[in-house]
Amino acid sequence: MSEYxxxxxxxxxxxxxxxxxSLLIAWLPIKIGTYLPGIMAxxxxxxxxxxxxxxxxxxxxxxxxxSIVKVxxxxxxxxxxxxxxxxxxxxxxxxxxxxxxxxxxxKISKNIKASNKGNFIARTLSTSDSLGICEKEVPKIGILxxxxxxxxxxxxxxxxxxxxxxxxxxxxxxxxxxxxxxxxNSILGGGLVNPMPSIFISTIKGSKHNIKDVxxxxxxxxxxxxxxxxxxxxxxxxxxxxxxxxVLGFSKRFDLSEKINIEGLETAVLDEENEKKIxxxxxxxxxxxxxxxxxxxxxPYKKGILLYGPAGTGKTTLINALASxxxxxxxxxxxxxxxxxxxxxxxxxxxxxxxxxxLEDIDTQSDxxxxxxxxxxxxxxxxxxxxxxxxxxxxxxxxxxxxLSLATFLKCLDGYMVSDGTIIIMxxxxxxxxxxACIRSGRMDIHxxxxxxxxxxxxxxxxxxxxxxxxxxxAKIDVPSEFPxxxxxxxxxxxxxxxxxxxxxxxxxxxxxxxxMKVLELVRKMxxxx
Numbered sequence: 226m227s228e229y230x231x232x233x234x235x236x237x238x239x240x241x242x243x244x245x246x247s248l249l250i251a252w253l254p255i256k257i258g259t260y261l262p263g264i265m266a267x268x269x270x271x272x273x274x275x276x277x278x279x280x281x282x283x284x285x286x287x288x289x290x291x292s293i294v295k296v297x298x299x300x301x302x303x304x305x306x307x308x309x310x311x312x313x314x315x316x317x318x319x320x321x322x323x324x325x326x327x328x329x330x331x332k333i334s335k336n337i338k339a340s341n342k343g344n345f346i347a348r349t350l351s352t353s354d355s356l357g358i359c360e361k362e363v364p365k366i367g368i369l370x371x372x373x374x375x376x377x378x379x380x381x382x383x384x385x386x387x388x389x390x391x392x393x394x395x396x397x398x399x400x401x402x403x404x405x406x407x408x409x410n411s412i413l414g415g416g417l418v419n420p421m422p423s424i425f426i427s428t429i430k431g432s433k434h435n436i437k438d439v440x441x442x443x444x445x446x447x448x449x450x451x452x453x454x455x456x457x458x459x460x461x462x463x464x465x466x467x468x469x470x471x472v473l474g475f476s477k478r479f480d481l482s483e484k485i486n487i488e489g490l491e492t493a494v495l496d497e498e499n500e501k502k503i504x505x506x507x508x509x510x511x512x513x514x515x516x517x518x519x520x521x522x523x524x525p526y527k528k529g530i531l532l533y534g535p536a537g538t539g540k541t542t543l544i545n546a547l548a549s550x551x552x553x554x555x556x557x558x559x560x561x562x563x564x565x566x567x568x569x570x571x572x573x574x575x576x577x578x579x580x581x582x583x584l585e586d587i588d589t590q591s592d593x594x595x596x597x598x599x600x601x602x603x604x605x606x607x608x609x610x611x612x613x614x615x616x617x618x619x620x621x622x623x624x625x626x627x628x629l630s631l632a633t634f635l636k637c638l639d640g641y642m643v644s645d646g647t648i649i650i651m652x653x654x655x656x657x658x659x660x661x662a663c664i665r666s667g668r669m670d671i672h673x674x675x676x677x678x679x680x681x682x683x684x685x686x687x688x689x690x691x692x693x694x695x696x697x698x699x700a701k702i703d704v705p706s707e708f709p710x711x712x713x714x715x716x717x718x719x720x721x722x723x724x725x726x727x728x729x730x731x732x733x734x735x736x737x738x739x740x741x742m743k744v745l746e747l748v749r750k751m752x753x754x755x
Contacts, residue, residue: 242284245284249280254268257275304427305427308423310421325447329443334368336376376388376390389426391422391424457554458554459557462559462562473555487550490504490550493539495682503543503671507551510528524640528649529648530670530671533656534676536654539675540652544650547648551579555580556581558582560594560629563629569629574642576643576644578644579644580648581647584652585652588653588659591629638668677718677719682726684708687708712742713741721744
C-alpha cells in the first residue's frame with residue numbers, strides 16, 4: 226500500500242504552486258470573461274489576483290488535510306539518524322572508529338546473512354574497544370550491503386522495523402580521493418586511512434516510531450554487541466600504538482546487567498588486612514554515584530594503586546584479579562618505549578574509559594622516576610650518564626622536542642589526561658627508589674605492600690584448591706577441607722613466597738593429602754639456605 230501512496234505523492238509533487246497559478250491565469254478569462262471590464266491592465270490584475278487567492282486557498286487546504294490524514298493516507302514522514310564511522314577524540318586532533326558504528330555494523334551483518342538477493346561486501350569488523358587488533362587473532366568477518374543499498378532490520382527488543390543504509394557522502398568521497406592522513410597521536414597510530422561510509426537509520430514511512438525509538442534501538446544494539454564481545458584483553462604500547470597482544474585466559478563473556486561481584490578478588494589470596502583494604506577501596510570507586518562525586522570535587526575520576534614488596538608476592542596476580550572482577554582491559558605501558566613527553570601524553574590520552582593502565586617494575590623503566598635525593602648524591606653522575614646513553618639515538622629532527630620528563634609523567638598520574646574510570650597501577654620491588662612525588666596521595670591513592678605468606682593466606686590457598694577439586698560430585702576427594710593446624714603451626718609467617726606455596730597447591734592438587742607436608746618442606750629448604 227505504501228508503494229502506491231508514494232507513487233501518487235510523486236504525481237502531486239510534479240505541480241508546483243507557480244505552475245497551478247499559471248494554469249488558472251490561462252483558464253479563468255475563458256470562464257469569467259463576460260464579467261471583466263475589457264481593459265487589458267485591469268483584466269490582467271483581476272485574473273492574477275483571483276488566481277493567487279484560489280491557489281493560496283487550495284494550497285492551505287491541501288496542507289491542512291494532509292496533516293489530518295497524514296498517518297492513514299500519505300504516511301508519516303520518516304525520521305533518520307546518521308551515525309558516522311569515525312569519531313574525533315575530546316582533544317579534537319585524532320580520530321578512531323566510532324564504537325556505535327561498529328555495533329550497528331555488527332548488527333547489520335548478523336541480520337542480513339540469511340538474505341538471498343542483493344550485493345554485499347565482506348569486511349573485517351572492528352573490535353569493540355578499538356585499541357588495536359591482535360595479530361594472532363582470527364579477524365571477524367562482516368557481510369555488509371554495498372554503498373546506498375537499503376536493508377531492513379527488525380528490532381527484537383520492541384518489535385519495530387527500521388531501514389538502514391550505508392552511504393558514502395560527497396565529503397567522504399573527497400576524503401577518499403585525498404587519502405586523509407590522521408594524526409600520529411591517533412588511537413589508530415596514524416597513517417593513511419580510508420574514509421568509511423556513514424550509517425543512516427530511518428523509521429519506516431507510515432509508522433508511528435520517533436527519534437526516541439531509533440535512539441533506544443541504537444542503545445540496545447550497542448549493549449547487545451558489548452555483551453557478546455566483552456572479555457578482558459591485554460594491550461602493549463609500542464610505536465605510538467596500543468596493540469592487543471592476547472585475551473586473558475580467565476576471560477569470559479559478561480552480562481552487562483550482572484552486578485560486579487567484588488568478592489572475586491579473593492582469588493588473589495592477599496593477607497587479611499590487604500584483602501579488606503582493596504575490596505573496600507575498589508567497591509567504593511566503582512559505585513555508580515562515585516563519578517558524580519568526583520565531578521563535584523573537580524577531580525578526575527581515576528584511581529591510583531601502588532603495589533610494592535618482594536618478588537613473587539602476587540602483584541601481577543592481583544592485577545589480573547582486578548581485571549577479571551571489574552571486566553576491564555589491561556594496558557601495559559613500558560616507559561622504555563617512550564622517548565618524549567608528547568609520546569607519553571599520547572599514550573595516556575588515547576586510552577578509552579574504564580581501563581587499567583599498568584606500569585610494572587616502574588623503578589627499572591626509567592631513571593626519570595628515581596628519587597631526586599639519590600640523584601643529588603654520589604649516584605648522580607651514573608644517573609646523568611644513563612640519561613645521555615638513553616637519548617643518544619634521538620634524531621636531529623627531535624632536538625627541539627623535550628625528552629621524557631618527570632613533570633609530564635606526574636601530570637599524567639594526576640589523571641587529567643586519562644578517561645573516566647581509569648585505574649593506574651604501578652608495581653615495584655623497591656618503593657624507596659621512586660621519587661616521592663610519584664607516589665604521594667592523589668597520584669597513588671592506595672599503597673599496598675605485598676609480602677610473604679601469612680597463615681591466613683596458606684589456609685585460603687588450600688581451601689580454594691579443595692573447593693576446585695570438589696566441584697564435580699563424582700570426583701570428590703577424601704581429605705580434610707582445612708589445612709592441618711598441627712602442620713601450620715610449624716610454618717613461620719612471612720617466610721614463604723606466595724608464588725611457591727601456590728605452585729605446590731597446583732602441582733599436588735590431585736593428591737591433596739601431600740600438600741601440607743610439601744609446604745612444610747619449603748620451609749625446611751629455606752632454612753637450609755639461610
